[in-house]
Amino acid sequence: MTQGxxxxxxxxxxAVLAAGTGITGLAAGTASAAAASAAGGGHGxxxxxxxxxxxxxxxxxxxxxxxxxxxxxxxxxxxxxxxVVEQDLVPTRDGHLVCRHENEIGGTTDxxxxxxxxxxxxxKSVDGVSVTGWFTEDFTLAELKTLRAKxxxxxxxxxxxxxxxxxxxxxxxxxxxxxxxxxxxxxxxVWLHVETKHPSYFRGLGxxxxxxxxxxxxxxxxxxxxxxxxxxxxxxxxxxRLSRLVSAPRVVLLSAAGTRPWDFEQAGDxxxxxxxxxxxxxxxxxGFAQGIGPTMDLILPRDAAGxxxxxxxxxxxxxxxxxxxxxxxxxxxxxxxxxxxxxxxDPAAYGDALGAFRTYFEQGIDGIFTDNPxxxxxxxxxxxxxxxxxxx
Numbered sequence: 179m180t181q182g183x184x185x186x187x188x189x190x191x192x193a194v195l196a197a198g199t200g201i202t203g204l205a206a207g208t209a210s211a212a213a214a215s216a217a218g219g220g221h222g223x224x225x226x227x228x229x230x231x232x233x234x235x236x237x238x239x240x241x242x243x244x245x246x247x248x249x250x251x252x253x254x255x256x257x258x259x260x261x262v263v264e265q266d267l268v269p270t271r272d273g274h275l276v277c278r279h280e281n282e283i284g285g286t287t288d289x290x291x292x293x294x295x296x297x298x299x300x301x302k303s304v305d306g307v308s309v310t311g312w313f314t315e316d317f318t319l320a321e322l323k324t325l326r327a328k329x330x331x332x333x334x335x336x337x338x339x340x341x342x343x344x345x346x347x348x349x350x351x352x353x354x355x356x357x358x359x360x361x362x363x364x365x366x367x368v369w370l371h372v373e374t375k376h377p378s379y380f381r382g383l384g385x386x387x388x389x390x391x392x393x394x395x396x397x398x399x400x401x402x403x404x405x406x407x408x409x410x411x412x413x414x415x416x417x418x419r420l421s422r423l424v425s426a427p428r429v430v431l432l433s434a435a436g437t438r439p440w441d442f443e444q445a446g447d448x449x450x451x452x453x454x455x456x457x458x459x460x461x462x463x464x465g466f467a468q469g470i471g472p473t474m475d476l477i478l479p480r481d482a483a484g485x486x487x488x489x490x491x492x493x494x495x496x497x498x499x500x501x502x503x504x505x506x507x508x509x510x511x512x513x514x515x516x517x518x519x520x521x522x523x524d525p526a527a528y529g530d531a532l533g534a535f536r537t538y539f540e541q542g543i544d545g546i547f548t549d550n551p552x553x554x555x556x557x558x559x560x561x562x563x564x565x566x567x568x569x570x
Contacts (some may be wrong), residue, residue, distance in 0.1 A: 225404035233545030234554040236260035242549035247277040248345035260551035262369040269385040274319040275350040284311035287325040305440040354398040367406040377416040392423035413441040431471040469502035484517035506547035
């Protein structure tokens with residue numbers, strides 16, 4: 179299940195070794211970070227257009243190496259060179275925003291080991307899907323803080339289980355404070371990529387996400403057009419609502435072509451993602467957002483065997499309407515890679531992730547979500563010296 183040390187170091191490179199010894203700022207270096215601090219903020223001064231191209235976004239932190247959505251995962255993402263670190267937000271029963279990929283927390287915390295919470299296990303319909311487990315909206319923040327985070331996919335990432343129980347579930351306000359501290363320490367603003375999860379579902383429970391999120395962004399100075407934050411959601415109406423509350427850059431996430439956003443389902447809007455990636459759909463998105471976050475399959479479809487097919491025109495079409503593209507999600511393990519980049523038969527082993535990343539960047543994307551920021555950074559460097567890919 180685990181990979182050999184030599185092979186792991188070959189793929190990760192020096193970055194992960196440096197991170198293990200506490201060395202930070204690999205993307206820019208300590209000297210440039212100090213200079214950026216003296217200049218008043220570094221590459222963030224020009225807003226998101228000033229970020230390195232292509233941008234490396236730590237997906238739920240450095241979730242390839244630490245349990246996702248923990249301060250440990252976020253910190254390691256920065257140490258490994260991520261330009262931006264992602265948070266997913268869900269509410270507690272008493273209205274606090276916390277960082278979890280889903281509101282069901284049976285797979286990402288030790289809640290099942292707490293006998294006092296056994297009766298909280300239930301089945302709910304979340305965005306039309308039946309889900310059984312424990313849900314953040316049934317816990318106060320104080321109760322949630324008695325839990326510890328753990329690895330979500332231990333069968334694939336056994337090494338990450340070493341860190342089970344090391345961190346609590348962070349609130350988004352705690353992350354904002356952490357990001358401010360890290361920015362001062364590193365001499366450069368820490369960029370965040372913040373997703374509202376299941377916003378229509380939570381609004382129906384009286385736990386709307388956008389208003390408390392906007393209040394926190396204003397409180398911590400991340401509500402302006404050049405704020406060091408992206409706001410993202412799979413529900414366009416959530417992004418539209420946020421556009422009326424704050425001016426921070428916004429991204430509409432796009433799932434598989436044949437799916438419909440849940441707010442479309444509820445509103446009776448017949449459009450699918452396939453409609454939204456057409457020129458007319460992209461024009462509509464550009465009216466309230468600065469970018470899209472498509473699944474990579476919308477850019478590079480896979481055939482029945484899992485191999486990459488002919489690129490679509492989505493990159494060109496989105497750029498023609500002024501939209502940046504932050505597709506998701508690139509990972510090192512065979513089980514997540516296109517078939518031609520897999521190596522061996524172990525789904526948990528690393529494949530040719532660098533080759534896959536380079537193929538992704540060759541499409542002209544503006545950035546990418548990755549569980550392995552160091553791998554993404556190493557691949558991105560070839561595209562950063564002032565030149566765009568030939569088909570960008």
